[in-house]
Amino acid sequence: MRYTDVAIVGGGLAGSTAAAMLGRAGIAAVLIDPRETYPPELRCEKLGGNQLTLLQKTGLAEPTLRATTLDGEVWEARFGYVVTKKPSDQHGIMYDTLVNTMRAQIPRDVASIHGKVVAISNSAERQKLVLSNGEEISARLVMLASGLNLGLRHLLGIQRRIIxxxxxxxxxxxxxxxxxxxxxxxxxxxxxxxxxxxxxxxxxxxxxxxxxxxxxxxxxxxxxxxxxxxxxxxxxxxxxxxxxxxxxxxxxxxxxxxxxxxDLSVNDNYLQPGVVLAGDAFSTSCPAAGTGATKVLNDVQLLCNTYIPRWLASEGMDAGKIVEFYQDPEKMACEQDCLAKAYHLRALSTDNGLSWRAQRWARFVVRLSDGISRSIRKLLSVGTNTHPSSGYPKQGRIA
The missing domain is CATH 3.30.9.10 (D-Amino Acid Oxidase, subunit A, domain 2)
Structure with missing residues (x-):
């Protein structure tokens, strides 16, 4: 029997990030995933916007961003015409590279076990996992970061509901x-x-x-x-x-x-003693809305920065502790925002109702106006920074 404080099941983005964060915080943890190196998979392929802020909260941003490619500027187009060119903070990275970069930041004292969990039993004190190789693990907390894998959730009586x-x-x-x-x-x-x-x-x-x-x-x-x-x-x-x-x-x-x-899906009966669900294991998001990595990083940074250290500081791991995470205002707001964006973008892209047509044209006009405004400012800036007589840029100006 191997004893630990936290057993993380699933070595994708959520599980690997959690293992690195907990290990760096000095919390005893093990990461369980059958794959020694994460394979290519079509999932998140770029990070940007508030995802960069969340990545900073993990403490893993610097080496992670070094593995990405920054675009710097994005052109937005419709009807075959560029309507605006604006600065961009999108960092492109293949999902397997992202996950393996996170794994490279896991401290050596966090054990990585390459196997599958075939049985699980949970209680308000300790949780027991049985692996496919016969090994047994006793943990105070199990983090299910197993993505779309339903096996363990079914063993715990957690049911996925497709919405x-x-x-x-x-x-x-x-x-x-x-x-x-x-x-x-x-x-x-x-x-x-x-x-x-x-x-x-x-x-x-x-x-x-x-x-x-x-x-x-x-x-x-x-x-x-x-x-x-x-x-x-x-x-x-x-x-x-x-x-x-x-x-x-x-x-x-x-x-x-x-x-x-x-599929957009949620879970029923997810509140369990000793078990917490993170990322897609808790609920899925729409890639078109660009919120998948947002949900994962938000869950993991909340758990590893706030809740897991707090839970481990006192005896027991009952459902009264676990519910604190699910009811966290920041998590609830993130879940609601991701779901709202998924439905809004689908309706905006496919609904022919008058209000949706008006919104599409309004977005187009806003982008076009932004493009025109940027072009005018660029021309004025060029004119300000040149000598009237020569047309060459002035020297020594501070932008």
Whole structure:
């Protein structure tokens, strides 16, 4: 029997980040995952916005961001025209690279066990795990960070409830220009021109020396269009976005085309003594809304910075302790915001009601106005920083 304070089940982004944070805090923990190195998987492929703030709270930001590629600027387009160019803090990184970078930050005194949990029993004091290799682990707390794996949740009587089946489908693939060394844009977000495309947006962004593409659509899991896109992605993209060539020029999709349908789901009977669910194990989010990493990082930083140290400071691990995390205002607000964004973006992309059409045009006008404003400010700035007589930039000006 191996004894520890925290047993983390699942070595994806949530589990690996938690193991690194707890280990650095001096909390006895073990990480259980069957894979020694996390394999390629179509999940989160960039970090930005409030995700960077949450990453800072983990204490793991600096080495993690060194493994990413910053785009610096993104062009936003619709109808084949760029409507604005604005600064961007998107950091591109493949999901397996992200997870393995997190794993590299786990201290050596945190044991990584490569196996599967086949049995679990929980109580208000200690929890017992039985692994596929016969090893047994006794822990004060079990963190379930096993993503979409339902096995252990079923053993505990936790039931998944799907609230929006196949809410969205994400495609991931590499794109390269034909006859040119690079695309003109550093990064691009292309918004659909019509609801019949069932498209949320196309985003292209750099990862190392590759231009990565994520296409977000709303289709049924058995829609033949999904396989048709996979077979001829260039043709399908031009049919969805007839003026895309104005921005991309001649292009081709290189490497495999992967796609992942996502259900929005929650759990019933999740409040259990000695067990806490984090990330997708608690509830799923829509990749199109860009909130998956937000939910994971928010859960993990709350647990590892606040709740787990507090829980371990006193005897027992009853449900009265665990519920503090689930009822945390920051967690509840994050859950509600992620769900609201998922439904809002789907309706904004596919609903033909008058109010949604008005919102689409309003967003377009706002982006276009932003683009015009930025262009004017840039021209004025260039004019201010040049000598009227020579046209050359002034020397010694401080921006």
């Amino acid at each position: 929006s089946p196949c809410h969205s489908v994400t495609f991931g693939f590499d794109v390269e220009p034909v006859g040119r060394p690079a695309f003109e844009f550093p990064a691009l977000t292309y918004w659909p021109g019509r609801t019949s495309s069932r498209m949320a947006y196309l985003t292209l962004f750099p990862i190392a020396d590759v231009m990565r593409a994520n296409l977000m659509v709303y289709r049924d899991a058995d829609d033949p269009w999904l396989q048709a896109f996979r077979a001829a992605p260039e043709q399908a993209m031009r049919e969805m976005m007839p003026r895309l060539d104005r921005l991309l020029g001649e292009f081709r999709v290189s490497g495999p085309v992967k796609f992942r349908p996502v």
